[in-house]
Amino acid sequence: MIRISIGRLAVAATALVLVAGCASTTGSSGAPASNGAGQQFVVGYSQSNNAEPYRAQLNLQLEHYIKQYPNLKLLPIADAAQDSGRQVSQVQQFIQQKVNALIISPNEPAPLAAAVQQACAAKIPVIVLDRSVNSDCYSAFIGGDNFAAGQKAGQLAAQLLPNGGNVVELQGILSDQPQIDRDRGFRDGIKSNPKVKILANREAKWLKDNATTITNQWLAQGLKVDLVYGQNDPMALGAYLAAASAGKQKSIKFIGTDGLAIPDGGIRAVQLGQLSGTFIYPTCAKEAADTVEALMTGKKVEKKTTLSIEAVTPANAATLYQQYDFSNKK
Incomplete structure (x- = not known):
């Protein structure tokens, strides 16, 4: 007769719960299977090149807007530094980490296609920002015109x-x-x-x-x-x-x-x-955060969102600087 103590069963059960809790909670559509109370969704972001001022500002804004949603946690932003091979590895690492959502600003469209397909196969929603990727297996594309x-x-x-x-x-x-x-x-x-x-x-x-x-x-x-x-x-x-x-x-x-x-x-x-x-040219950061939160809570999102372009002239530059200055954001 095999005897198993109640204490050991409890430990085993607890371990199973912890393992399950580490896995990505996405259903067949790429959206979460359920939105449990207090659940936090982990978001990975691979940026094409942090050295570009536009992308550095995008990063700051994305961190800010993600924090507006307590149920979202943004992992440290991965910098591809204009290296497509490095970016593919970053995306694959995020997939192995079983993130709940993945944001990508592709360095180039072709090299990222297979990695996006891998994320799609893993039921991880992908949000593509600004630059296209040679795959339609993503949840949303957001960019300017x-x-x-x-x-x-x-x-x-x-x-x-x-x-x-x-x-x-x-x-x-x-x-x-x-x-x-x-x-x-x-x-x-x-x-x-x-x-x-x-x-x-x-x-x-x-x-x-x-x-x-x-x-x-x-x-x-x-x-x-x-x-x-x-x-x-x-x-x-x-x-x-x-x-x-x-x-x-x-x-x-x-x-x-x-x-x-x-x-x-x-x-x-x-x-x-x-x-x-x-x-x-809009950073798309707020729209990206809103889209991730919508996907994680089971809402429908647009497959493609194109944002408008605004001209800056000597006559309106001072006003626009005040309007778009992000340095005072908390």
Whole structure:
């Protein structure tokens, strides 16, 4: 006869409960099977590159908005540092940790596809921010209208050069959908002024230092540049630094995109006259937090959400800076 003490049974039962409690509680749809009282859902986020000011601000805002929901816990944000292989590993680690929800800002669309499929197979809801991924097995995509951002920048360039002129374009990572859409939009926007010509374009990978180097090269080659379009503000400001070092910052106009309300961001640069204009591209942080909470509590969410773009001009820059300044948020 096998004898098992009541105490040992109690210990075994407790261990089973603890093991079950560590597992992801998602049903077949990717949403939680139940929302027990006091249950906390763990969220993983893989960011494409913390070094970009836009993404650093996104991180701060996401941490803030996630904290507004006591039932959500955001793990330390994983930084892919523009390394797609590293980002795939980060996503796979989150899957192994059995997070309840996964947020991804893809570095590139193709390499992340298989990892997103793995998360989908593990019944983990995936929220994709800003940049697309080559898979439709996600719960929600949230991003701004990149074509509109480029188009508005092109229209502004056409207005700033009424008699025509030469434009150079500093591009993000060429394979990124935002880069592709902003480029298409910009080329469509300048059509309103046939005298405006794109003289050169180069990949600067969204980085200020790269943009400075490339612009220095263009100026050293003797290119007559009338306007620089940087697909984000750091690249536009990198070009401004290069022009300033050559004493040409007053003869060249600069346009960016991002419109961050931070001391070295695009809105302040418009106020200072360094940029002729920029466009506020939403961080999507609040919408991401709201979407995660909705998914965790069994609510339906939109498969795709596209947020609008707002122009920053010398006339409205001060007002917009106050409106979007996040530094006073608790």
